[in-house]
Amino acid sequence: MSVADDRTVSVDWWRDAVIYQVYVRSFADGNGDGVGDLAGVRQRLGYLADLGVDAIWLTPFYTSPMVDGGYDVADYRTVDPLFGDLAESERLLEDARAHGLRTIVDIVPNHTSSAHSWFIAALGAAPGSAERDRYIFRDGTGQGGEDPPNDWESVFGGPAWTRVADGQWYLHLFDPEQPDLNWENSEVRAEFADILRFWLDRGVDGFRIDVAHGMIKAAGLPDVGYAEQIELLGSTELPYFDQDGVHEIYREWRKILDSYPGERIAVAEAWAPSAQRLANYLRPDELHQAFNFHYVDTEWSATGFRKAIDESLRTVAEVGAPATWVLSNHDLQRHVTRYGDGARGLRRARAAALLNLALPGSAYLYQGEELGLPEVTDLPDEVLVDPKWVRSGYTDRGRDGCRVPLPWAGTSAPFDFSQAADTWLPQPASWADYTVAAQREDPDSTLALYRTALSLRRGFAGTELRWLDPVRLGAGDTDELLAFEREGGLVCTVNFGPSTVEITRPGTLVLASYPAAGGESDDPGAQTVTLPAESAVWWTATRDE
Template identity: 60%
Template sequence: MTAQHNVTPATDWWRDAVIYQVYPRSFADGNGDGMGDLAGIRSRLPHLRSLGVDAVWLSPFYASPQADGGYDVADYRAIDPMFGTLSDAEAVIREAHDLGLRIIVDIVPNHCSDRHEWFRRALAEGPGSVLRERFHFRKGRGQNGEAPPNDWESIFGGPAWTRLADGEWYLHLFAPEQPDFNWEHPAVQDEFRSILRFWLDLGVDGFRVDVAHGLVKAAGLPDMGHGEQLTLLGNQVLPFFDQDGVHDIYRTWRAVLDEYPGERIAVAEAWAPTAARTALYVRPDELHQAFNFHYLNTGWDADSLRAVIDESLEAMRPVDAPATWVLSNHDVVRHRTRLGGSLDRARAAALLMLALPGSAYLYQGEELGLPEVTDLPDDVRQDPSFFRANGQDGLRDGCRVPLPWGEAAPPYGFGDGTPWLPQPADWAPLTVQAQTGDPDSTLELYRTALDLRRTHPGLGAGDAVEWLDAPAGVLAFRRPGGLICTVNTTEAAVTLPARPGRVLLSSLPSSPLAAASRLPSSSSHVVNTESDRMVAADTTIWWEE
């Protein structure tokens, strides 16, 4: 029986939704063991409601040995005891819906844990087992099969193959504890459609599809033919990523999603070489959204930002899908640090992102202006790529440090126990408690920006921006309803002559919301050129140095 879905229906809610990513082990600790959990998430849902997001994406909380932060799933229908129980998960879904929040959960279909029942039985039954056909087991090359079946590299560093005592090798594009499924096998496809229905029946509103581009491998598993180390964030054309066969899989998934009420969605983590290739994942009969990693990887440069915005919007129009915008997540350096360490720049980037048409993704803690933690001791790190030579970068722990909620010293209200990763000693001014009610804080900036986006029809909606003339280093674009967003990526202030209009929101603290006549370095603002008292005859912006 399908669980009751209490969220008020909204046509195409996902097209301009703001979705907040929760990394469960680092969000809030409800039982005092130093590890975030479902009880902690449940207790902090009111924060997300007051922030003003539309949906919450939960990273994996499934039963897992935690070889890769839960992305090595042993049982897709069970909750890992470190996070709670299935009843806890149901309570999170129910209470989120009561607050008007939708819940999106991670699904990890490219690989599972080596403790998954299928893989354990495949190992036990040995070569020739029918269960080995559900993975990629191969004989090795060389006279005695001592060399891997091909030259593929793991994203985490080293060969993508591990040899067993019985002589066969198995494929793992990530850690050895994460064997890849063989998606040509019907049992794999049937199993994942069943998993989708299990969670949809519990009331989830959708899925974030991990490594959505990796399920299908090129026929025959051909060599890459070069020695270049791979990165998950790259744009290489590879025989195990972005193969055309993945789209047949997602068409069957879309059919499952469409069986359920409430506009359930799926979001692809698809690292494709181009925006046009990414758009293939969100054709009308496939998934609903795809993460825009081309935007995430763009530096603080006006020309580059304008180019990737145009490219992103243009790529999505033929498939009638919304563009998405993201600055940070659990796999990359936090954008405050990645964009040079400037909080002003991070705030300006956030306001720009939230002014663009489409859907925006926030990563937990970015609303607090958290920087990357770059000085974690080696002995506390848990990122598996940190322990393998030439891996992805080995530094993903720095964006996963537990959140500061209140108090003047660690654990900052995260929980009663010692957090699983140490928090910096200087985070007291960054806590939710310290920033709440301070009009100059980053938290209140996000709250105000999300309220503006929600209440003004010109933000979020649509699929286009109207670019206005601007000097080098400055972006300016008009949105419906007379809103103009202007962003200064340079190191110098830009002065504007007086013009009709009123600043609704500035990225800078203590910024007077009066005439929009000056734009300081590394800042952005949104100007309303139409109001009850004026109709602007000419909203073209002119600059003078």
């Protein structure tokens, strides 16, 4: 299937889009085997359109042994039978477009699966061969080469090198079944250019680039010099991440994207030691967006969030790119739990959602956050499948807790996720209160809050944000209040503190993160208003008289 040349063009649609991440294994099961699939996504597209998002991002659905949830790709041009087939992926793209949704897919260029035909050929070839040059094979150190080539560590724990039968070692910055590709090899570059075109020809609107900071390694593969390297990811220079050579790759990829109609985009999952280094990925001839992990890591405080927002807006403005805002994804603990769990965590998460969606730029939502889902922290040991669990010596429980299948309806598992009795990860009984069906008609639900916020967000304008002084708002000299105004008159106030804050009314209340029954009643004639603890409110700047 090829893309029609008359595709509707929406210039720069991605600059303020809301993009919903679909973790395919856990979104919806269409064939009844207990595992989410592409057919399940198709069946729920109406829900996503009604929610009000602009695009979906699909995690990998390619042929894979599923050692790392599909991020170990054995064939980039086929669909794993677990998720469907190539025809099903094409139907999904067509149906999404019919629902007014664009589709972004994952691409995994740093490494392949060890089951990939290239790596199988590399293991069967001699050291120094063309087959091995597609990957990073090196001789070991020490007497007889029994030690790894350097001290690099795997993100999943343990050394980043595995020795093969003939004595050489190969690099894997993640699991041993995810060998790193050699991006100094022209064949590797040509292969991925062709993979991009393969999916662009089928109608995808863009790519989320996994480990976008990892493809180029420092010349000579020098030692880092210390252990527990992953703890410093995103804060310290490492010889295997964020090397300047990655930008040459993305300049070539941008040319491919720009050769297709309809504003196709690329989004970087890039960890960089500074906001300025991250902005390098967003120069006009490179990628369109990059995830803002410094923002994600911000602890709950007005001061911290203002600093992260200011830094983000300043650095992307220097390269003419939009900011991106994200609170959770498939690699992070769900933010309800990060913010304190229980009632307090949900209260903060609802406030953070209004803050997130009020900011200029593009917002990414992780499936289930619109339901207020917490992290599942008590999964039985025997069901854990994240490779972090094994690689850490059974000390790091990994990311499975944020990947539990979604609850759609009903009072017991599988909550209409599947027709199968058992899902690939078990759902907690407490999720009966979080289902889509339980929240759909409740005006105070988290789902209702997201739907309303996403609808209102479409009326926001411009890229400018103007901070409002809490003192001038009548809040006194407090460091718990964050307030700003957007072009068009939207005012957002966020009370990060544990106590109420009284302010001069900034306008007409439009939307509040707290349920109507649980917050202060709004009297449009009052000159002051009390903001509940850990809450956010949207106002129009011009108050009705």
